[in-house]
Amino acid sequence: MKTNDLILQTTTKVVLFIIILFSFHIFFAGHYTPGGGFVGGLLTSGAIILLMLAFDMKTVSQILPVNYIYMAATGLLFAGGTAAGALFFNVPLLTHAFGHVDLPILGDTALHTATIFDLGVFLVVVGVTMTIIQTIGEDE
Amino acid sequence: MEIVMAFVIGILFMSATYLMLSKSLLRIIIGTGLLSHGAHLLILTMGGLKRGTVPLLGEEASSYTDPIPQALILTAIVISFGVTAFFLVLAYRAYKELGTDNTERLRGNEGND
Amino acid sequence: MKEMINFLILPLLIPFLTGILLIFFAKNVVIQRWIAAISALFNVVIAFLLVQKVRNDGIQTLDVSSWQAPFGITLVSDMLSALLVLTTTIIAFTSIIYSFRSIGVEREKYFYYPALNFLIVGVIGAFTTGDIFNLFVFFEVLLMASYVLLVLGGTKIQLRETIKYILVNVISSALFVIAVAYLYSVVGTLNMAHISVRLDDLGQSGIITVIAVLFLIVFGLKGGIFPLYFWLPGSYYAPPAPVMALFGALLTKVGVYAIMRTYTLFFIHDTGYTHQLLMILTIITIVVGVIGAIAFSDIKKIIIYNIIVAIGVILFGVSVMTPDSLAGSVFYLIHDMVIKAALFLLIGIMIAITGTSDLRKISGLIRRYPGLGWTFFIAALVLAGIPPFSGFVGKVLIVKGGFESEQFLGAGIVLASSLLVLFSIMKIFINGFWGTPQDYKGETNVPVRKLLIAPVILVTISVLYGAGSEIIFPYISQAAETLANPSVYIEAVLKEW
Numbered sequence: 215m216k217t218n219d220l221i222l223q224t225t226t227k228v229v230l231f232i233i234i235l236f237s238f239h240i241f242f243a244g245h246y247t248p249g250g251g252f253v254g255g256l257l258t259s260g261a262i263i264l265l266m267l268a269f270d271m272k273t274v275s276q277i278l279p280v281n282y283i284y285m286a287a288t289g290l291l292f293a294g295g296t297a298a299g300a301l302f303f304n305v306p307l308l309t310h311a312f313g314h315v316d317l318p319i320l321g322d323t324a325l326h327t328a329t330i331f332d333l334g335v336f337l338v339v340v341g342v343t344m345t346i347i348q349t350i351g352e353d354e
Numbered sequence: 355m356e357i358v359m360a361f362v363i364g365i366l367f368m369s370a371t372y373l374m375l376s377k378s379l380l381r382i383i384i385g386t387g388l389l390s391h392g393a394h395l396l397i398l399t400m401g402g403l404k405r406g407t408v409p410l411l412g413e414e415a416s417s418y419t420d421p422i423p424q425a426l427i428l429t430a431i432v433i434s435f436g437v438t439a440f441f442l443v444l445a446y447r448a449y450k451e452l453g454t455d456n457t458e459r460l461r462g463n464e465g466n467d
Numbered sequence: 468m469k470e471m472i473n474f475l476i477l478p479l480l481i482p483f484l485t486g487i488l489l490i491f492f493a494k495n496v497v498i499q500r501w502i503a504a505i506s507a508l509f510n511v512v513i514a515f516l517l518v519q520k521v522r523n524d525g526i527q528t529l530d531v532s533s534w535q536a537p538f539g540i541t542l543v544s545d546m547l548s549a550l551l552v553l554t555t556t557i558i559a560f561t562s563i564i565y566s567f568r569s570i571g572v573e574r575e576k577y578f579y580y581p582a583l584n585f586l587i588v589g590v591i592g593a594f595t596t597g598d599i600f601n602l603f604v605f606f607e608v609l610l611m612a613s614y615v616l617l618v619l620g621g622t623k624i625q626l627r628e629t630i631k632y633i634l635v636n637v638i639s640s641a642l643f644v645i646a647v648a649y650l651y652s653v654v655g656t657l658n659m660a661h662i663s664v665r666l667d668d669l670g671q672s673g674i675i676t677v678i679a680v681l682f683l684i685v686f687g688l689k690g691g692i693f694p695l696y697f698w699l700p701g702s703y704y705a706p707p708a709p710v711m712a713l714f715g716a717l718l719t720k721v722g723v724y725a726i727m728r729t730y731t732l733f734f735i736h737d738t739g740y741t742h743q744l745l746m747i748l749t750i751i752t753i754v755v756g757v758i759g760a761i762a763f764s765d766i767k768k769i770i771i772y773n774i775i776v777a778i779g780v781i782l783f784g785v786s787v788m789t790p791d792s793l794a795g796s797v798f799y800l801i802h803d804m805v806i807k808a809a810l811f812l813l814i815g816i817m818i819a820i821t822g823t824s825d826l827r828k829i830s831g832l833i834r835r836y837p838g839l840g841w842t843f844f845i846a847a848l849v850l851a852g853i854p855p856f857s858g859f860v861g862k863v864l865i866v867k868g869g870f871e872s873e874q875f876l877g878a879g880i881v882l883a884s885s886l887l888v889l890f891s892i893m894k895i896f897i898n899g900f901w902g903t904p905q906d907y908k909g910e911t912n913v914p915v916r917k918l919l920i921a922p923v924i925l926v927t928i929s930v931l932y933g934a935g936s937e938i939i940f941p942y943i944s945q946a947a948e949t950l951a952n953p954s955v956y957i958e959a960v961l962k963e964w
Binding site: 252342343346349350 | 428432436439440442443446
């Protein structure tokens, strides 16, 4: 059955980018304020799910040919790697390093290895959520 | 405030128990969701309900909320998110494979296939 | 070289990173097998070194993320935890090499090895953590992995049993969170050593007893004590042999370990109610387990009910709380993990040969498979605790502790249970291995010799464990010393506190 979902499709094309940008904002805001990888990841996967609803799963998997299981594994690798990185400096596991760096355009920027950890969380959340949605959705 | 929370948690547990005692698998899963919500609110209440500023930002704050229960809840929410998602997928698979979501028909060990 | 402060985290980190790595090789079964086996073997070596380190240098602690002891999460490796970690790695290794020939390529491609590795992460984490909420997190890690392992393959019985298993565990997890919340509201800390100190100051009021019983319910559900074992026979029946071995040897023992830890570290100020309750429950657990083991004529069921008996015996030793009985419990716990894994792997071979687990349809296996038959016979003797073997030493100590504190009924039941356990397991041997040989379908496809490697390793270890109990005993008594004397644990964790 072909439904007329022109409005949904057109809005999705615009809203999608707003959601993804907002999820990035949330992700980086998590550095010092509420937010972070988990919420950011959920928002991003929400955006992808919206795309799947507006179009269909086949189209979406052509646009985004991502193996979400590998994505989750990469995320785990990021998080686990950041945690294990402390072993090379002989400080307790998960100990993070941070500092202020003067970047060319951005000016004084706080850099923190926790961001890499959080990026891992982000990838895991997107990967796992999308794997679940795909598992349920594919059979139809 | 604690009294209100106690009632909210009690109602959540009550509904969760009711739902989990039903026979439909979907209701049971919703029941487990409510159960974990109740447990999360319980942690929050047990940590002490206070009006105050953000935890540990500005050491001169006269009253700040205990950050530990919040961290615990966040962890517990993530875990229950994962478990519920897995449970839903499993229930769906079981429904397709066994042709029923009625726990009454999932009984017994006959056939051992 | 500077001393490596992160050493105790390695047994946890290795399977974690291996598990991640294996996801990327999901489609290449051969590479998966090699990586999984080598990393598991390496982990055994690391865990062995950890035991030696704890033996020489005392309790190892690590304040994760550099947060000082009571504020952050602390990982603690005392002798009990180090020994259990070593046992876990051995069982993981043998299960992995057993899986090569038995689990089937379909499962191996569907993330069997990653799930197995994550299960090991959860189990080792639960043994190592010194933080009560972190214990919950590691419980969830191992449970998530166990859901995957249980349902992998997707047969009808597996789907059905996984649903029940998840439901039981979701409820028990919620109860765990509730119990932690109550405990936190009373003591205001999550570090286990710090909780012990605070409870020492507070004394045991009514609310503490309530929390103690809540914890008993939570861990009893995982461990399978009476009356909370109801889910266990069904769920453990469903998965294939190596998964059954992992579950039977490790998952219930995590619950047992948690009860051991909390009941020797937290709730020690008024043992009149809590430990009495634990004792009554364990005695009933033994009786119920023995009845099950004798009544069923299904080989899986017999071994599963033997798990329940063993849990009762171990926790009876904990409830008595004398140094002897605690040492006996620790000794018996490790003995039981190894031998249960071996037995599950052995009956896995029997089921693979005969295609059934119904004892009435099996006979005369020893004629064609003498190796299998005699390995099973030795394993049976070890399990029942016939004198030179390892089950004996543990039980003697537990019974001795029981008599010393005048718990004659319990100690008597522990003794009587040995005899009935021997009967139940000999039933398998006599019916299954003796009698007229039969022809079974698909018999020729089973690589019995290759499958036997893993259980033979385990049975050898448990025979050596019994024979070398003189050498091993100092380790055991060091573990029991920490349990009997919480201040050792507290000082190691909180240092200058």
